[in-house]
Amino acid sequence: MNLAQSLRKILGPGIVASDEPTLTAHAKDRWFASRQPDVVVLAKKRAHVEKTLRFASEHRIPVTTRGAGYGYVGGCVPSHGGIVLSVAPMNRIVEINTADGVAVVEPGVITGDLQDAVRKLGWFYPPDPASLRDCSIGGNIATNAGGPRCLKYGVTRNYVLGLEVVIDDGRELNCGGRTHKNKQGFDLIGNFVGSEGLLGVVTKATLRILPHPPARSTLAASFRTFREAADAVQRIFAAGYLPSALEIADPFTLKSAREYLGREITPGAKSLVLVELDGHEKSVRSETTDLKKRIDAMGAIAVLTAHGDEQCEKLWGLRRAYSASLKATGLTKLNEDIVVPRGKLVELAEFGERLAKKHDFPVACFGHAGDGNIHVNIMAANYHEQPKIKAAVDRALDELFKWVLKAGGVITGEHGIGLAKKRWWPLAVNETGRDIHAALKRAYDPKGILNPGKFVG
Numbered sequence: 194m195n196l197a198q199s200l201r202k203i204l205g206p207g208i209v210a211s212d213e214p215t216l217t218a219h220a221k222d223r224w225f226a227s228r229q230p231d232v233v234v235l236a237k238k239r240a241h242v243e244k245t246l247r248f249a250s251e252h253r254i255p256v257t258t259r260g261a262g263y264g265y266v267g268g269c270v271p272s273h274g275g276i277v278l279s280v281a282p283m284n285r286i287v288e289i290n291t292a293d294g295v296a297v298v299e300p301g302v303i304t305g306d307l308q309d310a311v312r313k314l315g316w317f318y319p320p321d322p323a324s325l326r327d328c329s330i331g332g333n334i335a336t337n338a339g340g341p342r343c344l345k346y347g348v349t350r351n352y353v354l355g356l357e358v359v360i361d362d363g364r365e366l367n368c369g370g371r372t373h374k375n376k377q378g379f380d381l382i383g384n385f386v387g388s389e390g391l392l393g394v395v396t397k398a399t400l401r402i403l404p405h406p407p408a409r410s411t412l413a414a415s416f417r418t419f420r421e422a423a424d425a426v427q428r429i430f431a432a433g434y435l436p437s438a439l440e441i442a443d444p445f446t447l448k449s450a451r452e453y454l455g456r457e458i459t460p461g462a463k464s465l466v467l468v469e470l471d472g473h474e475k476s477v478r479s480e481t482t483d484l485k486k487r488i489d490a491m492g493a494i495a496v497l498t499a500h501g502d503e504q505c506e507k508l509w510g511l512r513r514a515y516s517a518s519l520k521a522t523g524l525t526k527l528n529e530d531i532v533v534p535r536g537k538l539v540e541l542a543e544f545g546e547r548l549a550k551k552h553d554f555p556v557a558c559f560g561h562a563g564d565g566n567i568h569v570n571i572m573a574a575n576y577h578e579q580p581k582i583k584a585a586v587d588r589a590l591d592e593l594f595k596w597v598l599k600a601g602g603v604i605t606g607e608h609g610i611g612l613a614k615k616r617w618w619p620l621a622v623n624e625t626g627r628d629i630h631a632a633l634k635r636a637y638d639p640k641g642i643l644n645p646g647k648f649v650g
């Protein structure tokens with residue numbers, strides 16, 4: 194009996210697929226790497242996950258968990274073949290309980306759908322990766338996803354109160370619960386958040402939700418240089434403001450966005466800072482007026498302000514177009530999500546300029562200035578066609594990551610290590626750190642069947 198037949202016998206009809214289109218559809222995510230699994234399990238309930246892992250553990254078959262397949266680092270690519278365990282069909286919002294401030298969800302729920310469902314009740318699930326209309330809560334947990342709002346509200350980890358996880362041989366592990374504080378034992382939730390499918394399969398999550406702030410405003414501040422824009426970021430904090438988002442963009446990004454959108458939102462801007470404030474109507478309006486005055490005094494060329502969802506989204510339209518407009522240049526966009534201590538933003542941009550000059554390709558920087566989490570995009574022509582371009586990009590990435598680590602930063606703040614950053618893992622984490630990772634991997638997955646070929650095991 195082959196693998197698909199054996200699994201069908203255990204799981205029943207309609208759960209196991211081995212046809213070519215399904216195998217191809219589960220071979221890659223949004224990065225470049227690709228490998229077909231031998232079989233795909235489309236789990237509809239926890240029992241399917243348990244039975245699959247029990248069988249795989251017994252026969253030492255690799256299992257790679259997949260959410261929506263919207264990762265950026267090849268995390269759900271089955272590098273060693275075997276089983277892709279898709280939890281996408283487990284997509285029920287089990288409960289939203291505003292009295293307890295929790296939502297209980299299956300892992301395949303799309304992040305934006307959860308946000309919409311809680312919003313209808315006047316509540317708020319803040320983590321906002323740009324991919325939120327496509328990616329899943331399970332994937333967000335496994336990568337500790339974040340976005341612009343994480344400056345004020347924190348990343349996915351800050352919203353996970355409880356997890357139901359199935360580990361190596363099909364055992365169920367429950368971590369945390371539905372209380373907003375919990376100090377019973379070690380922080381096992383922290384082991385799983387950001388674990389990239391290497392330690393277990395999340396089958397249910399209890400998430401913290403917040404009352405939705407009733408009002409918001411956005412300020413779009415144009416500056417002549419990136420340095421002036423980065424200085425403004427520091428001065429906004431120094432003035433006592435903790436915006437819900439604080440985003441920056443460099444000249445190359447803004448130029449591409451203007452060409453892509455065919456219009457100027459921010460006349461004359463060489464660099465742009467977007468600031469979002471939220472709270473109650475009166476305080477948001479008075480803070481916006483005060484902050485505009487302060488940013489004017491910081492030497493901004495222009496500061497546009499907007500109130501309410503409709504107006505604010507018009508200003509955010511520019512920000513949301515950055516990625517697409519860089520792709521529309523026709524160059525290959527190699528998006529790195531490094532983080533530096535916030536005080537090093539200007540040095541990072543200057544390093545990006547030196548890198549661009551040295552290797553003769555543009556480098557576009559934009560992102561979450563408030564967190565120091567900047568998307569450094571190497572923009573390469575003929576990347577896939579010419580091996581020598583790819584080699585030059587690899588050299589530039591080596592230099593970038595070395596610089597970032599020396600500056601006290603990290604090589605990924607959002608997307609994870611996956612396959613894309615595996616090469617730099619030993620550079621980023623020292624031997625003791627790597628040993629502890631390996632020991633945790635052995636504790637949860639002694640046979641090494643979960644997502645093998647990635648950064649641990």
Ligand SMILES: Cc1cc2nc3c(=O)[nH]c(=O)nc-3n(C[C@H](O)[C@H](O)[C@H](O)COP(=O)(O)OP(=O)(O)OC[C@H]3O[C@@H](n4cnc5c(N)ncnc54)[C@H](O)[C@@H]3O)c2cc1C
Pocket residue numbers: 222223257258259260261262263264265268269280300321322323324327328329330331332333334335336337338339340389390391393394395396607608644
């Ligand atoms: C256009 C675009 C924009 C993006 N913007 C952002 C952004 O702003 N912020 C950000 O943080 N990320 C961003 N990402 C990256 C990506 O969307 C996130 O990493 C997201 O969390 C992936 O979720 P997914 O459901 O697609 O996971 P997948 O790609 O399916 O899997 C990602 C990893 O999680 C593991 N995994 C998935 N589900 C489970 C589970 N139930 N249990 C255990 N392990 C699991 C997989 O094995 C894999 O290692 C972006 C990606 C794209 C393509």
